[in-house]
Amino acid sequence: MDYNLEIIVQEAKDTLSTIDNLEELSRLRNTLLSKKSQLGIARSSLATLPLDQRKEIGAKIELARKELESAIAERRQLIEVKIRKEKLAADEIDITEWLESSTPARGHQHIVQRTRDELEDVFVGMGFSVNEGPEVETDWYNFEALNIPPAHPARGMWDTFYLDLGEPETVLLRTHTSPTQIRVMERGELPIYAIMPGRCYRRDTPDSRHLPIFHQIEGLVVDIGISFANLAGTIEDFTTAYFGAGIHSRLRPSYFPFTEPSAEFEITCTICAGSGCRTCSHTGWIELGGCGMVHPAVFEAVGIDSERWTGFAFGFGIDRCAQMRYQIPDMRVLMENDYRFMKQL
Amino acid sequence: MKVPLSWLKEFAPFTQDAETIADILSDLGLVVESVKHIGNGLDQILVAKVLEIDPIPGADKIRRVIVDTGSGEEQIVCGASNFQVGDHVPLASVGTTLPGGMEISRRKMRGVVSNGMLCSGNELGLSDDQTGLMVLGENVNAGMPLTDAIGIEPDTIYDLSVEGNRPDALSLLGVARDLAAKTNTPLYDQWQEDVLRQNSSDLYNKITTLGVNIEILNTDLCPRFTASVFNNVSIGDSPSWIAKRLTLAGMRPINNIVDASNYVMLELGQPTHPYDLSQLAGHTLRVRASIKGDSLVTLDGVNRVCGTRSVGPGDDMRDCLICDGNDTPIGIAGIMGGQSTEISSTTTEVLLEAAYFNPMSIARTSKRLGLRSEASLRFERGCDPNMITISIWRFADILSQSAEYKGTIDVDNTSEKPEPIKVNISKMNSLLGTNLSIEAVSDTLNRIGFKCRGTGNLEVIPPTYRPDVRREVDVAEEVARLVGYSTIKPVRPRSPKVGVLSPYQRARRQLREIIAGMSADEAWCSSLVSKSDHATLGLNMPAVAIENPLSADESVLRLSLLPGLLKSAAHNIDRRVEGIRLFEVGMIFPYPANRDIGRFSKQIIDEREMIAILFAFNDDSGKNAMEALCTITDFLGSRSLIDVWQKSYSDWILPTTSVDEPADDGTSRVSSAVSGGVTRTTAEAEAIIGTAAGAGAGAGVRPEVYSLHGLHPSRSGIVTIGKERIPIGTVGEVDPLVLNHFGIISAANDTRHRRVGWLQLDLKLLLESNHETPIASPISKYPSTDIDLSFEVPGGISSSKISNILHQACNDTVESIRLIDIYRMNNKRSLTFRIRLSSLDHTLDDTEIASIRDKCIQQVRDKSGAVLRSI
Structure with a gap:
């Protein structure tokens, strides 16, 4: 028996290479390896061979069978990869083409609230606590305790909404968060390192830079040995921390009844980074808020010994801060809650 | 205050340039609001003489003018009409650029060529006058540069914002003094204080009889009053240098007497007031406090009545008045004089008042009358009582050519010497x-x-x-x-404290983030709403009113966040934003039940910080509000804390939230509401949940009777918290009637096109109920089993009630209970709950499960009347 095993294998492989689907492949496999196949016939005829040849040729046949098996497996894998490829190719979509849901995935926190959070974080990092107080106040907390007696000309700085509660006591909507400073000091827990954020009210007709309802953040430090230099240092550190490196602060003399010395603080114009533009009237600086050393009369009003303790206070508008940072031309948009505005920030 | 640099240089030899001086002034606290350069760009403007004026056919507003330019004749078309042939006027010829930046070119109007432009003071940046051409005086010639003709030099005008504590800086002398001190430039001798004093005392003639009586009835209002008499007064125009300076400083020249008074005020800071002595009845000035009803017509032609408006509690209502011999008011002291004794062209005798008034009294009167003036601005900050004699001298000095100083009556009750x-x-x-x-x-x-x-x-x-x-x-x-x-070198203080947000503040921030994660945008609405906003929502309890609102739309403090959010939603829907979810954290202001308010009150109103969400996307409904509530409950980790009391049955699928069986004792949830040991009043609770007034009064009121104003009558509930079942808010859908009113839907009963979900919670009660760290419970290692039970539920029984009963029945084997299906047919409602059971220590076997199932069915039937649906 002279089977040319090599030819058999080679022919089988040639046939295999023409197969490109799994059904045919499995049919072919049956054909190639069945008892009626050339290999099967060869194997069944082994019994007729002499013993010495039987072993040798048997091994050759087995080798040829293995070779065929692995060629089939290889082919199977090739076909499977091809099928997978075709299937996935048919699955094609344009990933950038999707129907935008009318329900946005997330909402936006109000830009003023977020600004307030960020400001709080800066001061918390500097060791300040965050204090909140009532929006409805008495004349005492909003004015008198702050060294502003009734009809003091300085009251003209704060146009006030008064409330009608049918009481002799003057009740009003706070015009600044300073009454919370008084309430914090009244508690008498010294030293104080505190900020006071919150909503305030002034009877101003709204315009692009003013709203009758607005948000303010004030700071108060009362400790032994607190100086004007400490005030300047706190303002400078805060300015750089919040607005970023390159933005600095400066103080200029001003007047508030509740601080002495008093100052206005300005920061490097955030629009032009100090080189001068229309926003800063070409000065390179924009006014942010007021500050000063707590007036001894204020300490007297809350029963703090001004010979022993000194302190400083500062305050500015959160809305103004947001307006500057996000370059909002008209502040009135902040209260409209217009989605087209809110979704931008 | 407007400060011309040229005038400042009168006081000391300042050499710095205009910008440097502006900077120094700001550094001194005399904040420069604006810097205006004038007189620049006038070099090309020449004087022209008008030779001929002819009408242009067909034009009635413009005329053809022929002028002599000094080097020939030019034809100009001009729209002004205040000049005549022979007048000299400023001419900007072709090619000139005006100070405002306008370039003059050759133009043709109505067929007539105009070779330039004849200018008004306003066009040249020299005055505000734009009524006609600037007609020049006599001693000028055609062809002369305009700057020579009017003697104008380029100047800088600073507009200073002077703070309320600096009366001295409301004068040129005061500003110059500060600037001199800062720049180390000595004032010229004549402005040194001792020289001023010497000059004035040389002139000052203090006498007691001038044929004039001075009576000061209230020395507290007027500590010092002087009256100086000037004879042989000739009224006329001021010399041009006075008129020019007044104009630069923003005042209008009137006549030499009034101008001199104004000039002295600007220069020295001391307001004075000239009277026409012949018009002064009884030749008497009486200074007294007003009596209610006193009135006079002030120089501005307005009738002022005293005693009509108070500046606040405890106001004594005393205005300081100047009266004549008949006790008729002729001036409001320190603020504005009256018309009756005004200086006129026929005045020959002048009485000059220079006084010191009590600053607070002036401030109060100014506020009471709503009247401010240059004089009141200075008096209310506190003038220098020692400047009075100097200002009289200066007044006399300026008018030395046109008035004769006779002497001064001085009633001086000032005693205050500055204390070291x-x-x-x-x-x-x-x-x-x-x-x-x-x-x-x-x-x-x-x-x-x-x-x-x-x-x-x-x-x-x-x-x-x-x-x-x-x-x-x-x-x-x-x-x-x-x-x-x-x-001063900045040094940051080191806080000895740890900076940290309170647990409340931290939780509030987290909640805002969670809600933003529900696709809701955070809104900021006005705390001030209109009465009708409340009425629309049926919030009929009193709200705190603003005494002096800007408008009726914002005249009361809000009792709910609902109106603001509805308005904002409507604003967006109006602008074709298809739908929106909005949330807000903000105060509401219940009307105080206890109105015993003292000046030191810890709290005037029990302001409640609320958190509210409005769900107004197209497919939103009360279901979204319930889901939000469950998410919030889950965030709080407060299993068993929040409960919702339905007014009626609901369609809302409850996610896994286990709720304790209510005490169901039928007691009033409102009047017994307790928070932090403080009994909450019905009014406060009402403001939070919007119940009808009186609904919470008395025991025996069941939660179901609450009428949730503004909310859908059969799709809303109140949220209570804790064992005490304190009402902390409302949940549900907004009443379509309300939506219609706010313009969100077009018909009052239209629920097909848009439903709006609503959740409002009292943030403080919500967060403070649960600031303890939650304790972790073990979770089962054994497989769980689900059983689904469908009940036919009678009307009036809420899904949450069934869910509560199931929780009780399953006891500690329950992992979760979810409402998974709602089926409605012919007024019957069937609810399917999926109960997931597991045990901590073994796998539940069929017998156990069957027994739990039976218990569930039985208890639901017994406690609610709902029966297992036969399939």
């Missing part, structure tokens, strides 16, 4: 963070007129023109101001 202020230098240094020597301090203070004594510590006497300096800190500010704030 003790200044501890080391304390001052430690307050400022400086290291200044005593010499440096006293030198600095001397330069602004303060007198200093002492070697170790200082005794400082401030000048009388600085009434604001009374205490040691005031002196410290002066030193810091002149040394320069910028020279």
Whole structure:
């Protein structure tokens, strides 16, 4: 028996290479390896061979069978990869083409609230606590305790909404968060390192830079040995921390009844980074808020010994801060809650 | 205050350029609001003489003018009509650029060529007058440069914003004094204080009889009053240098007497008032407090009535008035004179009032009458009583050619001598963070007129023109101001405390983030709403009213966040934003039940911080509000804390939230509501949940009777918290009637097109109920089993009630209970709950499960009347 095993294998492989689907492949496999196949016939005829040849040729046949098996497996894998490829190719979509849901995935926190959070974080990092107080106040907390007696000309700085509660006591909507400073000091827990954020009210007709309802953040430090230099240092550190490196602060003399010395603080114009533009009237600086050393009369009003303790206070508008940072031309948009505005920030 | 640089230079030889001076003034606290350069760009403007004026056919507003330019004739078309042939006027010829930037070109109007433009003062940036051409005086020639013709030089005008504590800086002298001190430029001799005093005392003729009576009835209102008489007065125009300076400083020249008074006020800061003596009844001035009903017509033609408006509680309503011999008011002291004694062209005798009025009295009167003037601005800040005689001298000096000074009656009750202020230098240094020597301090203070004594510590006497300096800190500010704030080196203090948000503040922030994660945008709505906003929502309890609102739309403090959010939603829907979810964290203001308000009250109104969400996307409904509530509950980790009381049955699928069986004792949830040991009043609870007034009063009121105003009558509930079942908010859908009112839907019963979900919670009650760290419970390692039970539920029984009963029945084997299906047919409602059971220590077997199932069915039937649906 002279089977040319090599030819058999080679022919089988040639046939295999023409197969490109799994059904045919499995049919072919049956054909190639069945008892009626050339290999099967060869194997069944082994019994007729002499013993010495039987072993040798048997091994050759087995080798040829293995070779065929692995060629089939290889082919199977090739076909499977091809099928997978075709299937996935048919699955094609344009990933950038999707129907935008009318329900946005997330909402936006109000830009003023977020600004307030960020400001709080800066001061918390500097060791300040965050204090909140009532929006409805008495004349005492909003004015008198702050060294502003009734009809003091300085009251003209704060146009006030008064409330009608049918009481002799003057009740009003706070015009600044300073009454919370008084309430914090009244508690008498010294030293104080505190900020006071919150909503305030002034009877101003709204315009692009003013709203009758607005948000303010004030700071108060009362400790032994607190100086004007400490005030300047706190303002400078805060300015750089919040607005970023390159933005600095400066103080200029001003007047508030509740601080002495008093100052206005300005920061490097955030629009032009100090080189001068229309926003800063070409000065390179924009006014942010007021500050000063707590007036001894204020300490007297809350029963703090001004010979022993000194302190400083500062305050500015959160809305103004947001307006500057996000370059909002008209502040009135902040209260409209217009989605087209809110979704931008 | 407008300060011309040329005028400042009258006081001292300032050499700095205009921009540097602006900077120095701001550094001194005399904030420069604006800097205006005038007289620049006038070099090309020439004087032209009008030779001929002819009408242009068909045009009635413009005329053809032929002018002599000095080097020939030109034809100009001009729209002004205030000039005649022979007048000299400014001409901008072709190619010239005006100070405003306008370039003059050859133009043709109605067929007539115009070779330039004849100018008004306004067009040249020289005055505000734009009514006609600037017609020049006599001694000018055609072809002369305009600057020569009117003697104008380029100048800089600073507009200073002078703070309320600086009366002295409302004068040129005061500004110059500060600037001189800061720049180390000595004032010219004649402006030194001792020279001024000497000059005035040389002239001053204090007499008692001038044929004029002065009566001061209330010396507290008017500590010093002087009346000076001038004879042989000739009224006319002021000399041009006075008129020019007044104009530059923003005042209109009137006549030589009034101008001199104004000039003295601008120069020295002392307001004075001239009367026509012949018009003064009884030749008497009586200074007294007003009586209610006193009235007069002031110079501005307005009738002013005293005693009509109070500046606040405890106001004595005393206005200081100047009256004549008949006791008729002829002027409001220190604010504005009356018409009856005004200086006129026929005036020959002038009485000049120069006085010192009580600053607070002037401030109050100014506020009561709503009337401010240049005079009141100065008096209310506190004028220098010692400037009175100097200002009389200066007035007489300016008018020396046109009026004869006779003498002055001086009623002086001022007694206050400036007290020396003790200044501890080391304390001052430690307050400022400086290291200044005593010499440096006293030198600095001397330069602004303060007198200093002492070697170790200082005794400082401030000048009388600085009434604001009374205490040691005031002196410290002066030193810091002149040394320069910028020279003080910033040093950050180290807080000895740990900066940290309170648990409440932290949780509030987290909640805002969670809600933003529900696709809701955070809104900021006005705390002020209209009465009708509340009425629309049926919030009929009183709200706190604003005494002086800007408009009726914002006249009361809000009782709910609902109106603001509805308005914002409507705003968006109006602008074709298809739908929106909005949330807000903000205060509501229940009307105080206890109105015993003192000036030191800890709290005037029990302001409640609320968190509210409005669900107004197209497919939103109350279901979204319920889901949000469950998410919030889950965030709080407060299993068993929140409960919702339905007014009626619901369609909402409850996610996994286990709720305890209510105590179901039928007691009032409102009147017994307790928070932090404080009994909440019905009114406050009403404001939070919007119940009808009275609904919560008395025991025996069941939650179901709450009428949730503004919310859908059969799709809403109240949210209670804790074992005490304190009402903390509302959940549900907004009443379509309300939606329609706010313009969100077009018909009042239209629920097909848009439903709006609503959740409002009292944030403080919500968060403070649960600031303890939650304890982790073990979770089962064994497989769980689900059983689904469908019940036919009678009307009036809520899904949450069934869910509660199931929880009880399953006891500790329950992992979750979810409402998974709602089926409605012919007024019957069937609810399917999926109960997931597991045990901590073994796998539940069929017998156990069957027994739990039976227990569930039985208990639901017994406690609610709902029966298992037969399939």
